[in-house]
Amino acid sequence: xxxxxxxxxxxxxxxxxxxxxxxxxxxxxxxxxxxxxxxxxxxxxxxxxxxxxxxxxxxxxxxxxxxxxxxxxxxxxxxxxxxxxxxxxxxxxxxxxxxxxxxxxxxxxxxxxxxxxxxxxxxxxxxxxxxxxxxxxxxxxxxxxxxxxxxxxxxxxxxxxxxxxxxxxxxxxxxxxxxxxxxx
Amino acid sequence: xxxxxxxxxxxxxxxxxxxxxxxxxxxxxxxxxxxxxxxxxxxxxxxxxxxxxxxxxxxxxxxxxxxxxxxxxxxxxxxxxxxxxxxxxxxxxxxxxxxxxxxxxxxxxxxxxxxxxxxxxxxxxxxxxxxxxxxxxxxxxxxxxxxxxxxxxxxxxxxxxxxxxxxx
Numbered sequence: 001x002x003x004x005x006x007x008x009x010x011x012x013x014x015x016x017x018x019x020x021x022x023x024x025x026x027x028x029x030x031x032x033x034x035x036x037x038x039x040x041x042x043x044x045x046x047x048x049x050x051x052x053x054x055x056x057x058x059x060x061x062x063x064x065x066x067x068x069x070x071x072x073x074x075x076x077x078x079x080x081x082x083x084x085x086x087x088x089x090x091x092x093x094x095x096x097x098x099x100x101x102x103x104x105x106x107x108x109x110x111x112x113x114x115x116x117x118x119x120x121x122x123x124x125x126x127x128x129x130x131x132x133x134x135x136x137x138x139x140x141x142x143x144x145x146x147x148x149x150x151x152x153x154x155x156x157x158x159x160x161x162x163x164x165x166x167x168x169x170x171x172x173x174x175x176x177x178x179x180x181x182x183x184x
Numbered sequence: 185x186x187x188x189x190x191x192x193x194x195x196x197x198x199x200x201x202x203x204x205x206x207x208x209x210x211x212x213x214x215x216x217x218x219x220x221x222x223x224x225x226x227x228x229x230x231x232x233x234x235x236x237x238x239x240x241x242x243x244x245x246x247x248x249x250x251x252x253x254x255x256x257x258x259x260x261x262x263x264x265x266x267x268x269x270x271x272x273x274x275x276x277x278x279x280x281x282x283x284x285x286x287x288x289x290x291x292x293x294x295x296x297x298x299x300x301x302x303x304x305x306x307x308x309x310x311x312x313x314x315x316x317x318x319x320x321x322x323x324x325x326x327x328x329x330x331x332x333x334x335x336x337x338x339x340x341x342x343x344x345x346x347x348x349x350x351x352x
Contacts, residue, residue: 020241040244044267048237051229052268055241055249058225059202064241078230082238086227175272179244 001134002160003096004029007067010138014039017145018182020053020066022046024103026096030067031167037181041167041174047076050093054083057091060182063145064090070097070111077120083152084125092144093152094137100159118154126152134158187346188213190320191279196223198327200250200277202242204228204235208254208281210346215252232257233264240274248331250277255284255300255340256293265307269336276336277327282313285342304338311338314345 001009003026011034020040021027027041042049050073053066073079073095083093099112111117118131128149132140134157144151167174185193191214195203204227205215219226225247229235232253239249257280269276283290284297304311310333312326313319323339330337 042268044271045233045237045264048233048240048264048268051234051237052241052244055202055227055238055243056245057241058227058238059242059245059247076231076234076237078234079237082227082230082234171272175244175274179246182245 002158002162003098003102004033004162006096006134006137006155006157008033010141013138013141013145014065018056018062018064020049020056020064022049022068022072025161025164026067026069028164028167029162032164037177040178041169043167043171043174047072047079050079050083051076053093054079054086054088054091056182057088058086061090062182063092065092065094065141068093068095069102070095070099070117071101071109073117074109074111074115080121080124080126083150084121084127087127087150089148089150091150092141094141095152095154096157097154098157098159102159102161106159106161118152121152121154126150128152129154131156186213187317187320188217191323192217192221192224194324194327195250196221197324198248198331200248200327201225202227202239202247202249203252204238204249205252206230206232206235206254206257208283210281210283210341210343211252211254211279214279218252231260233261236261236264236269236276239276240268240272243274248275250279252279254281256296258300258303259296262303262307265309265336270307273334274336275331275334277330278336278338280338280340282340282342285344287343287348300340309336309338311340314339314341317345317347319345
């Protein structure tokens, strides 16, 4: 499965949660598949989905899912020790690991070579780390939500993209409706 | 009252309850004070752009957030300031140790100091420079201004303000 197929698969689970979605194609795909006010689309700032999600989870009680990519986690690798040492049991980091920089033309990442992000997360001190196959993502994600334990999921999948439009929503509109959904 | 306590009192009085820090020797006292306060959740960051992401999330979760860092971080965070903090109109007080200014003992720090105000000006970030201890009296107003206008705001605090780098 490629990332857009996984997002389509887990959209019914994401719909009821606060979601911080990574820059580029992941946000565009989620926006097209199932736009919700509970989705915060990152239009810029590669690497900070997990940081924004952790800050949000620490600030309020609802479950927060950060959808990240292997390339984005590699660019902000310092996020994993911060997550490990500031446990928020309402936080799930879902790393869709397709071993490539999808939004920029599928150049390979080191996560697709010798580097294991799940082992890095464990070494950083994250206590609940699950590496899963693409087809099991929904089941693993639902189990993480139900566990009410902070969880890092590394979903190994195929690289590949679909053609779709950019998000034209104004960032202030995205932020405002998201904050209203957080408060609701 | 110590300058560190005064600054953190002003944070608390303005409802700031989430502070991320990347340390600097000049900021050691204020970071210690942040850590000691029950009213504030203190979360050290490994890099300042990560810290700004944490602050963005905390603000959207209903908490007023701030970052404490060194001016070298301006070089690290320009993209984050432009495409996250400014693009989504998020308020962010940035209490910044202004290394490389008067009474600085480390020559390399001057290399970023000479760019600091120019970079902040290029980003249209409101910038205040605390040089004398009495300048701290403006801090409360700066915090109110930041949360009024939903912008990142820089408070540069040099070695003279902290009582001299070498004296600490």
